[in-house]
Amino acid sequence: xxxxxxxxxxxxxxxxxxxxxxxxxxxxxxxxxxxxxxxxxxxxxxxxxxxxxxxxxxxxxxxxxxxxxxxxxxxxxxxxxxxxxxxxxxxxxxxxxxxxxxxxxxxxxxxxxxxxxxxxxxxxxxxxxxxxxxxxxxxxxxxxxxxxxxxxxxxxxxxxxxxx
Numbered sequence: 427x428x429x430x431x432x433x434x435x436x437x438x439x440x441x442x443x444x445x446x447x448x449x450x451x452x453x454x455x456x457x458x459x460x461x462x463x464x465x466x467x468x469x470x471x472x473x474x475x476x477x478x479x480x481x482x483x484x485x486x487x488x489x490x491x492x493x494x495x496x497x498x499x500x501x502x503x504x505x506x507x508x509x510x511x512x513x514x515x516x517x518x519x520x521x522x523x524x525x526x527x528x529x530x531x532x533x534x535x536x537x538x539x540x541x542x543x544x545x546x547x548x549x550x551x552x553x554x555x556x557x558x559x560x561x562x563x564x565x566x567x568x569x570x571x572x573x574x575x576x577x578x579x580x581x582x583x584x585x586x587x588x589x590x
Contacts, residue, residue: 430481430490447493450556454563474507482547494554512542526565
């Protein structure tokens, strides 16, 4: 699979901090990854949209993970940018991540993260901390190959055969 990783952070973009969540994502998907593309962008809707479109439409990512910008802060606009570029939502993914996170911390209910589909690319918003990134990916990694296969047009194993 080809993965796109986008760190959304004003502080990392202006080099006040070093991104630790992007590398955490890369480490989590290493076993599934053929190729990764990484982008670091500020908390600006247009810039996030442009990075998502570039990785989906031009790089051809099967899955794009964003990290950061999903909370309540005034500049947290990653969900809005994601909604602006996706064609269909995939709410079960964000719900699964929140459910796992809620078992760890009540602060998980403050996540506004979304997931959705653009063409044949699955886009998933993740939190901004490396620990939360690892926990979130752990909640969904098992279904990623099937999701990518289905988006690619292989629907042989679809049709409600959950658990079979």
